[in-house]
Amino acid sequence: FLCLSVLQTACSVSHSSSSLSAFSSHKLPTVVQKGKGHSKLEALFNHPLYNLPRPELQEDDWLLRVKGDEDDSDTENEEEEREEEDREESATNDREWRSASEEDGYDKAAWTSDSETHPPWLRFHLGISRWELYDRKDPNLAEVTHYLATQRILNVVQKTGGTQLKLLMSFPNYGQALLKPMRQSRDAETDVNLFYFSDFERHNAEIAAFHLDRLLGFNRIPPVVGRLINMSTEIKEITTDRRLSRTFFTSPVGNMCFYGQCEYYCSTEHPVCGRPHVLEVSLATMLPDLSLAPRRSWRSPWRRSYSRTKQAQWEKDPAYCDTVKQTPPYNQGSRLVDVIDMAILDFLMSNMDRHHYETFEKFGNETFLLHLDNGRAFGRHSRDEPSILAPLRQCCRIRRSTLLRLQLLSHPDFRLSDVMRESLARDPLKRVAPLLSEPHLSALDRRLATVLQVVRDCQDHHDDIIYNDLEAGAS
Ligand SMILES: Nc1ncnc2c1ncn2[C@@H]1O[C@H](COP(=O)(O)OP(=O)(O)OP(=O)(O)O)[C@@H](O)[C@H]1O
Ligand SMILES: [Mn+2]
Incomplete structure (x- = not known):
């Protein structure tokens, strides 16, 4: 309890x-x-x-919904028919799943449309709406992270896609999580001569990014929690993935290590090692399967060139934002200020690796942006990277709610570093060591001051800076 x-x-x-x-x-x-x-x-x-009043959610503002008896008759228009098909498809998947549940270890699922019967991960999926991934006040949020941090691990396979090693973990009642392992000590700073695209991913960055995004009031990152796992009993002995299991070895000092198979850093020279077999990891709640909730991937207009020598257009053209502002979907609704929110989040945690973002296809262009893949954040505390703020500096637009929250977080009563420290202390890995070292926490305050200074500079030179999302009518 x-x-x-x-x-x-x-x-x-x-x-x-x-x-x-x-x-x-x-x-x-x-x-x-x-x-x-x-x-x-x-x-x-x-x-x-x-605790802003939120628009009342209509039926099509929910990503998924449980099929109820009363739904059977309402196939009046095409939209609903299409949803009906989706639901049927999902029901079929459920049945397939259930037959798979005969396998060892999986609980017999007895879920009904009553949410009381749903495991936390399913309640998380059913709570995803057009405007946010979760409701911060939903007690289920704590249950999801508790679930990932404590449930027995039933199976492990490597997740394909992306460039660095990631594991997909399965739990007894069909929950899944994306695992990123600890590869460096907590306070190792990224080498200044390493390009951002060569940087290791950090498990604590994934955890800290979830907390930071929530503190900013965005709620756009799936819940992430830390865990200590036993590499022998919770990976090596249970994995069904040969590509993974054959990369295990014992290091010269007797620690258990593996490297997996992937494009970057999957070799004997870059092993993931336990002490001697205990490993710190981050576990991110998986989003609903793509077959149930397809997502669209968008190339960021401020994407870096991912080359040692080339510059991207936005780095050369100071009027770059004028072009973006005229290009759909940035010419309408909240998409531009959403990208600017994302740039602020990334600047605060110094993440240069936001090449793409995703949205749920169901919601079209009127929806929030998912901030997935934050493993390259929090690499350096002693330096800030001003170019990450280019969207804000070049466009001089910001959501009113975002600006007001940033101002609040710069106030000593709510200081960003203090609330971040307190929030991160709720993660189980806090027992091992603070999730972010003090220099990283102070960097947050310093960078927040920079963001607010950029907004003031904008106000000195431009009109129409504030996107008023707090007035009825604006979304
Ligand atoms: N919580 C999640 N639930 C479902 N899918 C996810 C989740 N997090 C990430 N993904 C998917 O997995 C893909 C790879 O993850 P991630 O970007 O973290 O790996 P990566 O190796 O850093 O990839 P890249 O090298 O392309 O940046 C993402 O593009 C995303 O579509
Ligand atoms: Mn990545």
Whole structure:
């Protein structure tokens, strides 16, 4: 019970631990940390800017829905017929799944349309809407991360696609997670001579990005949680993937290692190693399968050239944004300010690797942007990368709600580094070491000040900077 409501930390820490009391969930009365005052994180999430009235969601604002009995008769227009087909397809998939459940280890699924019967990952899928991936106040969010952090791992295979090693983990009631392993010590800074496209991915960056995105009020990154796994019993002995299992070896000091098969860093020279077989990893909740919820991938207009020598157009042309503003889908609705939100997130965590973003096809152009793949963030704390802010600097547009939240986060009562530290302390890996070192946390405050300065510079030279998403009528 408590395990679920105070997030995963609670379950494995003894009652005498005082660090626990600071991390009460919104469902419990606020427990004040001894001698340290109140929780800034709770104060932030209680602020009106994090509790804005939201437009009432219509039926087609949900990504998926459970087929109910009353749905059977409503096939009046084409749209609904198409959805009907989708639902039938999903029902078929469910049946196929259920027959697969005869396999060892999988629970017999007895899910009905009653959400009480659904496992946390399914409730997460059913909660995805047109405007956000999850509702921050939904208690299921803590249950999803708790689930990923504690459930038995049933199977492991390598996930194809992308360039670096990733594993797909399966759990007893059909949940899945995307695993990225720890490859470097927490506070190793990326070598200054390494290009961003050669940088290792970091498991703690995936975790921290989820927390940061949520603190910014975006809710556009699937829940990610840290976990310690046993490489022998939770990968090597159970994987059905030969390409993976044959890359295991024991290092000269006796640690268990593997390297898998992929384009970058999958070799004996770049092993993933445990101590001696315990490995820190990040686990990201999987989005609904592409067959149920197809996604569209968009090339970022501010994509880097991914070449040592070439510059991208946006780096050469100061009026680049004028072109973007006239090009669909950036010429309408919130798409341009959504890309600018994404640039702000990326600048704060110094992620230069946002070559693409994705959306759910079902919602067309009127929807939020998914911020997937954040493994190359938080590589350096001692330097900022101004070019990541090019969309904001060149377009001088920003959502009103984003600007107001950034201003709030720069206020000492809600300081970004403080709420980030508090939020990350809820992750189970906090017991091993803080998810982000103090220099990374201070870098967040420094970069936030830079973002606000860029907005002020814009205000000195341009009109029409604010995209007012807080007024009725604007979305
Ligand atoms: N939580 C998720 N659920 C479902 N699919 C995901 C999730 N996260 C990532 N993916 C998919 O997996 C693909 C590869 O993941 P990711 O981008 O993290 O790997 P990568 O090796 O860094 O790829 P690249 O080298 O192309 O940047 C993504 O493009 C995305 O479509
Ligand atoms: Mn990547």
